Amino acid sequence: xxxxxxxxxxxxxxxxxxxxxxxxxxxxxxxxxxxxxxxxxxxxxxxxxxxxxxxxxxxxxxxxxxxxxxxxxxxxxxxxxxxxxxxxxxxxxxxxxxxxxxxxxxxxxxxxxxxxxxxxxxxxxxxxxxxxxxxxxxxxxxxxxxxxxxxxxxxxxxxxxxxxxxxxxxxxxxxxxxxxxxxxxxxxxxxxxxxxxxxxxxxxxxxxxxxxxxxx
Amino acid sequence: xxxxxxxxxxxxxxxxxxxxxxxxxxxxxxxxxxxxxxxxxxxxxxxxxxxxxxxxxxxxxxxxxxxxxxxxxxxxxxxxxxxxxxxxxxxxxxxxxxxxxxxxxx
Numbered sequence: 001x002x003x004x005x006x007x008x009x010x011x012x013x014x015x016x017x018x019x020x021x022x023x024x025x026x027x028x029x030x031x032x033x034x035x036x037x038x039x040x041x042x043x044x045x046x047x048x049x050x051x052x053x054x055x056x057x058x059x060x061x062x063x064x065x066x067x068x069x070x071x072x073x074x075x076x077x078x079x080x081x082x083x084x085x086x087x088x089x090x091x092x093x094x095x096x097x098x099x100x101x102x103x104x105x106x107x108x109x110x111x112x113x114x115x116x117x118x119x120x121x122x123x124x125x126x127x128x129x130x131x132x133x134x135x136x137x138x139x140x141x142x143x144x145x146x147x148x149x150x151x152x153x154x155x156x157x158x159x160x161x162x163x164x165x166x167x168x169x170x171x172x173x174x175x176x177x178x179x180x181x182x183x184x185x186x187x188x189x190x191x192x193x194x195x196x197x198x199x200x201x202x203x204x205x206x207x208x209x210x211x212x213x214x215x216x
Numbered sequence: 217x218x219x220x221x222x223x224x225x226x227x228x229x230x231x232x233x234x235x236x237x238x239x240x241x242x243x244x245x246x247x248x249x250x251x252x253x254x255x256x257x258x259x260x261x262x263x264x265x266x267x268x269x270x271x272x273x274x275x276x277x278x279x280x281x282x283x284x285x286x287x288x289x290x291x292x293x294x295x296x297x298x299x300x301x302x303x304x305x306x307x308x309x310x311x312x313x314x315x316x317x318x319x320x321x322x
């Protein structure tokens with residue numbers, strides 16, 4: 001980039017941390033340094049776990065959903081036991097030893113997932129949750145007025161569709177299996193996966209042809 | 217000749233079956249418990265028994281009976297049971313997993 005089309009006279013948001021770290025930042029640093037100092041964990045283990053987390057993203061969940069759309073046997077296995085289907089078919093490991101229930105959206109039932117207590121999320125298959133998922137307004141309102149929350153995402157459901165909200169509290173994580181959009185009968189599995197965004201697997205929006213990402 | 221009767225240990229078999237009506241205990245013990253306050257004292261039904269049993273992380277978190285497992289259930293609670301003025305279909309519902317130690321038969 002040349003200086004003529006982007007003069008640096010204006011201030012950019014600071015990427016480096018400035019000022020005093022917050023209470024929980026300091027607590028995390030203190031606990032981490034103590035654990036390392038007492039040789040309970042080493043820096044390599046911390047780095048390795050960060051690499052584990054970084055290797056998980058909604059692209060994994062999208063592959064699982066697309067396979068379920070094209071392979072009825074896999075779909076049955078996935079709905080019967082989500083974790084083992086992901087492990088066996090895709091090698092997606094559940095490093096945190098949580099279990100996975102896959103919730104199928106149909107013409108009559110719409111599933112939405114939340115963690116009212118904190119931020120439980122199917123990290124092994126989707127990676128890190130979006131910020132709004134962790135904030136109190138979503139956590140409180142998803143269980144008390146789910147239809148209003150869905151409407152704010154543009155998802156307006158008729159009254160004859162049952163809304164089921166699954167609140168994740170301890171050992172179980174959820175993944176929503178969205179409905180396959182109409183008009184995708186000729187799509188390849190890869191093209192289908194590109195329609196499956198993170199939000200469709202949380203259950204706040206349906207999968208749509210218009211939401212296609214560029215296949216990765 | 218009949219088979220010898222095998223007597224399972226206490227806690228080995230799940231107490232509840234799918235369809236059973238239950239109340240989630242309304243207790244407030246000191247500590248961190250994975251049963252949200254808004255559900256305590258509410259009634260619902262057992263949708264499924266989660267198999268196999270899972271480590272009771274409420275006890276695990278305090279180092280008590282570390283590694284011990286408990287039966288864990290998927291519970292269905294109607295939204296209208298939780299929120300008397302719930303705006304939405306009467307068929308809308310909540311699903312949540314709760315350890316056996318928090319469930320009462322009704």
